[in-house]
Amino acid sequence: MLKSFRWISILEGVSFLLILFVTMPLKYIWDNGDPNKVIGMAHGFLFLAYIVMAIMIKNERHWSNKTLGIVLVCSIIPFGTFWMDKKYLRD
Numbered sequence: 001m002l003k004s005f006r007w008i009s010i011l012e013g014v015s016f017l018l019i020l021f022v023t024m025p026l027k028y029i030w031d032n033g034d035p036n037k038v039i040g041m042a043h044g045f046l047f048l049a050y051i052v053m054a055i056m057i058k059n060e061r062h063w064s065n066k067t068l069g070i071v072l073v074c075s076i077i078p079f080g081t082f083w084m085d086k087k088y089l090r091d
Helices: 002-028 034-061 065-076 082-088
Strands: none
Touching: 002 034, 002 065, 002 082, 034 065, 065 082
16 A cells, blocks of 8 residues: 555656646746646546545555644645655655
8 A cells, every 4th residue: 555655655746847847837927727627627536536646655654643743734835745755754
């Protein structure tokens, strides 16, 4: 399950960065919102999967509630999931 969570966290982080630095400028500068709909839907699914899997991993890795909170907050900070992967998921 850890390997799956690592993949989800990386994909969630990449989708978040795509939204921030690619699709949002396309939407608001060049009036093209279609990529934002597609990437936004994928990001929403990955975000929910990230949250659910983080809660499941908490029990597997014996994280405290504070650690789980940090892992969850990392999902809303740009580049946070990559830092979280390095700090909490690599052995």
